[in-house]
Amino acid sequence: MFFHRQELQHTVKPERPDAVYARKLQEVLGGQYGEITVAMQYGFQSWNAHMPGKYRDLLYGIGAEEMGHVEMLATMIAQLLEDAPLGVTEGAMQNDPTVAAIIGGTDPQQAIVSGAGARPVDSNGNPWNAGYVTASGNMLADFTANANAEMQGRVQVARLYHMTDDPGVRDLLSFLLARDTMHQNQWIAAAQELREEGVEDLPVPSTFPLGKEERAVSYQYINFSDGQAAAEGSWASGPTPDGKGEFEYVAEPPAGVPAPPPTNPDVRFHGTTGNPEAVEKALGVAQDALKKE
Amino acid sequence: MFFHRQELQHTVKPERPDAVYARKLQEVLGGQYGEITVAMQYGFQSWNAHMPGKYRDLLYGIGAEEMGHVEMLATMIAQLLEDAPLGVTEGAMQNDPTVAAIIGGTDPQQAIVSGAGARPVDSNGNPWNAGYVTASGNMLADFTANANAEMQGRVQVARLYHMTDDPGVRDLLSFLLARDTMHQNQWIAAAQELREEGVEDLPVPSTFPLGKEERAVSYQYINFSDGQAAAEGSWASGPTPDGKGEFEYVAEPPAGVPAPPPTNPDVRFHGTTGNPEAVEKALGVAQDALKKE
Amino acid sequence: MFFHRQELQHTVKPERPDAVYARKLQEVLGGQYGEITVAMQYGFQSWNAHMPGKYRDLLYGIGAEEMGHVEMLATMIAQLLEDAPLGVTEGAMQNDPTVAAIIGGTDPQQAIVSGAGARPVDSNGNPWNAGYVTASGNMLADFTANANAEMQGRVQVARLYHMTDDPGVRDLLSFLLARDTMHQNQWIAAAQELREEGVEDLPVPSTFPLGKEERAVSYQYINFSDGQAAAEGSWASGPTPDGKGEFEYVAEPPAGVPAPPPTNPDVRFHGTTGNPEAVEKALGVAQDALKKE
Amino acid sequence: MFFHRQELQHTVKPERPDAVYARKLQEVLGGQYGEITVAMQYGFQSWNAHMPGKYRDLLYGIGAEEMGHVEMLATMIAQLLEDAPLGVTEGAMQNDPTVAAIIGGTDPQQAIVSGAGARPVDSNGNPWNAGYVTASGNMLADFTANANAEMQGRVQVARLYHMTDDPGVRDLLSFLLARDTMHQNQWIAAAQELREEGVEDLPVPSTFPLGKEERAVSYQYINFSDGQAAAEGSWASGPTPDGKGEFEYVAEPPAGVPAPPPTNPDVRFHGTTGNPEAVEKALGVAQDALKKE
């Protein structure tokens, strides 16, 4: 169950309207790595979790916080739009180049569709979609996805920080940056703890019998480009992070195997099969089949 | 530049047709974590890379391999469909329950649209889309995304391994599982190397001045659910993975701040503002504005 | 701020596994009118609301309940999948027609992607997307959208009720049906209250000066089909619901006006403009323009 | 059957080009509540209607009108683009800030993709998609959806009216506003008529036996937020619009029920199950199962 309290986790108060920035801020609300994504992702991971206890509590505990971040960003965006030029002004229809320049950078749907309100979309107006969410049931994989989401999110918030000098906006961003710092650290710690407790290990999923994979190529770097600098990396020699092998550098891919011959499905799929006789046959088979029915 | 050779990296030869499985296999070809995703992701990361050398070579070297995996899976799918019942059969229109049962599990577009061929979609027929791709320009974030992609991919291939007993299909999957093992290890090693070389560090992005985030909450686990088990984790006390703080457990969120009052944008957005007088005023303002123009 | 409690609003306990039904139930979780839609819709309407008080409290009060419904459905789906055949079984690879028939009706991504877990998608596996959400800032419009959402949702749950005889599933559905009954009534009451209080009225938006619309056609039913039965309806004669006019039935559309001539944009858009001389001219203009630059 | 006549229902003639506005106007052509949506929605509702007569005729009669509105808006947009700066100009490449400001607000695809023509997209360039359409077969639900669509549409047209002072554009909008007024009134009247005739009633669907829903909570306002103002509304006490109950206000949600224990699906889904012994067992089961096959 979820409960709402009519407070915010942190002050949300811009110093002045800024519709151009309101559009940009949509990215971390409704973008691929915005707050809706993490709120939904932690939610589905918790509901699909296969054990009670600390890991599931971690998902529950953070998921609801992220829903509150959705609310904070929506609140900020609505305020940034409140008194901003959005294409609706007194008398003149904004033929002032300065105003036109500003309006050019705004999201027209924030004006036309939501009437100076926030929307569940990214900074280009793409609606948020659940193709962004990861919840596989395997916690080491999923916590790595979460660490990535918090990293991408913090990169985006950092970029946005440099795109405004409004102290009120920056104050909110400084809070979000700190929470992303926490969440990055937390998912990395949790992923590490899964490994230390023997609950899950590399390679993920560690419950699949390794003997069933083709071990001869499990630790080979096979280079499909013509640069050789990758040979210098720790991924090209030495022990592997899963503790089960040694990296090997293969400078050029070994010869492949011949591709199988093209398929030749039922002629009634009317694919092109290559010569007039085949076509005649196809026509005949189709004709016969249709007659028989 | 990319070059194609008419060979495959590994044998692709199922023992028998299986249209139901051909549908399932679409997941790791055209799904969120399918081969198209990683091929495109490593490509865009390489083209957006900001330095030459081993890290970019790593992206180049693997990206082209993944395009070859796309080809292998497409080839396998076409063969699984080659002689399989797809709704088109001689005489009888497949009223046999056994055949009907099989057809019920197939992807109708593999028959109607591609004529017994593979498609750039997932196992539910959703077209692949670039919202799955991550390429931020920050390599520690992106390599973490890559590690996750290889983990999710290997989880899915492992599940698919248990869904067939065709030795030819399993032979291909055992190869893909091994390559996913390699790529998981490789991205984890590369992420670690970025940190060891001081090129990038936690929290990502490490080039953002920490002093500008609200440090008071940078390491607090704030629990927005009512379970307390998360307090037991390594993310609730002790040093943080970024080496810059100590985790702190906060069992209940501190009181929030009052939300700002609702916004009151231009009346000509025709939002609902709450009482008949406001409405009269809105109507008047709109009327006046329209008159003046 | 949102808080989570590790309880459910109602018992969620199916009597037996049913993977086919688990797929169907996704519709009211992640479909166009599923619980994610209403949770998000009420959220964005509350954050974009332009006045404090009872209407906004109504949105806040219900929005968080709907997030809890998301959780209940996800929990139910995970249980329906728990011991169900999903393509992974001992020994035999499910060549049993009965099992095949069942598997044919399941969502392969519930097995391959989420490992027997719920997903933020509809019953055809389409990811939920924010194009389903309505939040215009105009409350009479939005509450009508909400009434519709609760009606569509209850229609879908009623259909789903007839598709199972599992007492545990039906018990949950009977609860959701009742809540949808409440929410339908509530939004209709709230929409009516907006009108009675003079806060908003028909036609929406009532703050736009009616004199600026072409009143001659504001109450005409203009029939663009050849049936005449619509003339019998209350929308074809008599007073209009907005209280501002009388319906009029127009059996056939009046003659239209000539369409304007086709546009003739800059030749360098290389649109087809119709005759060789125009083409020569276009080529010349493009050539000249390119020379001048 | 549909027939086309080379006339328009109303004059479509802007006074001057305006590419920025041409982009905005896309919203009511190809957006969530644009003319394509209502044309398709009324079409599918008519083709799925379960009875002949006045209600179906109403759908037929309006649906074709809306297709004509699609045509009018497309025609207007093409004219607004006809002589507008779209990034292609003589000699100078538009380094003039005024021109740059204008171009910044245009849709680049209107230039690059359609060559100064209209497109089936919204004002942010999102392609129209059928996820916007509602056609359930239940007419009271669907007519409520239609009323909402006409309200949202009129709100958007009203906003757009304030964003231009071109008399030709406003002339078209004043016509569309009037038709939206009609259609709002009409769907509300039709919904009312369905109830009065006993064809359908609240709660929708009224053909589902009420006794099968959990009546104890059918009229309770359960408040999941901490504001109490919603208690003042007509949805918190008094008779319900469906005429079958009395509203009741519940200031705080009653205690919930314990969530069921986490699911524990087949180990071969390789979900994380929590302790090293479980992992060993999972590995063993998978190994054994693979051996047996």
Place this chain on the structure above:
Amino acid sequence: MFFHRQELQHTVKPERPDAVYARKLQEVLGGQYGEITVAMQYGFQSWNAHMPGKYRDLLYGIGAEEMGHVEMLATMIAQLLEDAPLGVTEGAMQNDPTVAAIIGGTDPQQAIVSGAGARPVDSNGNPWNAGYVTASGNMLADFTANANAEMQGRVQVARLYHMTDDPGVRDLLSFLLARDTMHQNQWIAAAQELREEGVEDLPVPSTFPLGKEERAVSYQYINFSDGQAAAEGSWASGPTPDGKGEFEYVAEPPAGVPAPPPTNPDVRFHGTTGNPEAVEKALGVAQDALKKE
């Protein structure tokens, strides 16, 4: 303007219900090359046409026919679903394997969402979207797109013809096949006429000055794979269809040029730039910049 008549262009009457086939038929209603696509495509091409006369009339004349085909297919689908098992049956909940097998092949949304009605989606339930539409303003390009659409459509209808033996369904398909035959021929004839009249020519757009493209590679087949069979084709030697050159076969791509060095954007994008000194510098620049503001 569009007008509707309550008749169909051809009889639409299946002999018996078939919900599995009803799902398949969605492909040619709401798929990439379904009737909605061509109706919309011809519509937008006509509204964006730049000249009056025969070509635009051709678009007008066919576009409205295609809307009638949408209606015919929707009508057929609703009838195929009318008495079909869709998961809702008396008493038993369809545990009969035969029925289960059938239901496994149906579209659950045709039951749950539209109540045994047609939907604007394809055979996998993907909503139709306007990304399928082509309307560039260049008629030779667009008519080629149209020819392709009619070819793909006829291939799909032909495949569907073999997937049923219902005489009523086949009767409708035989009509649609014939109309696709006509439309293929028509667009090919129209494309040819554009060339013969000198209105447009190859290469499209023929109004772009050829001297501005790099003519040295305008007719070279450059082979990026290792097969040499393509040298045998008419595209590898001899005159080119545009009448302006001779094909040339290049067995292996010539050496490329070095890629430019990686980009090095503003450090405040926090991309990874490669060595600890650069990182220190980035941190310093960001810090300084933030101080200065």
Place this chain on the structure above:
Amino acid sequence: MFFHRQELQHTVKPERPDAVYARKLQEVLGGQYGEITVAMQYGFQSWNAHMPGKYRDLLYGIGAEEMGHVEMLATMIAQLLEDAPLGVTEGAMQNDPTVAAIIGGTDPQQAIVSGAGARPVDSNGNPWNAGYVTASGNMLADFTANANAEMQGRVQVARLYHMTDDPGVRDLLSFLLARDTMHQNQWIAAAQELREEGVEDLPVPSTFPLGKEERAVSYQYINFSDGQAAAEGSWASGPTPDGKGEFEYVAEPPAGVPAPPPTNPDVRFHGTTGNPEAVEKALGVAQDALKKE
């Protein structure tokens, strides 16, 4: 198998940064007819080809070239963004109208998401999706799709050529224009060759028995609009391009047939069926059915 070489097919070097243009160029990288589309389309056509030899080699040979074009455009875009104003500047937050005007025309995600890098999206930021790809297995249809793709692509590149005067950008575009010229010619030649060799013919698919389509309407132009100019075209009289008939002009559609009566599905779908008695009956049936279970 695919191999990468760290070279480009042509020089990629803009003379100066231009973030507005970088956004526009995304269209031909990640748009409907961008390079990702053709790379994927030729790939899937080759993997689904049903015969070895020259046609498949043609697909292989060009597909890999197109992947290299993806790389060239991504490289160009990254350079155009390298030193361009993207909303991040020293000190002042870009309140300069000139800079604001420029920024208004940029893609905010190129700054926030990819840190001044290219993205797999179009010029409006829509992610590329596989709904753009055509690969039916029928080569005459597919080569026509390919010819169209190259035409649309060349139209877009030509338009983009006029939107810049940067010699470096134009140099790349002149190369792409020439390759599009080649590819248009090649697919037209290949389509012609399929017909000449008798491998495939019009109407597509030529392997479907013509006698099974309703030949009476196979060559009729049926005019559903009120213009008569289309009668002048070569598609209205004379021999048809498939060589199997004569075009016929039908100035007005013949009378249609009555539509079938509306469907009346199971009452438990709760569709609206029209009168109170029917409703009572529906309620009773549902009630009875529920009792019996």
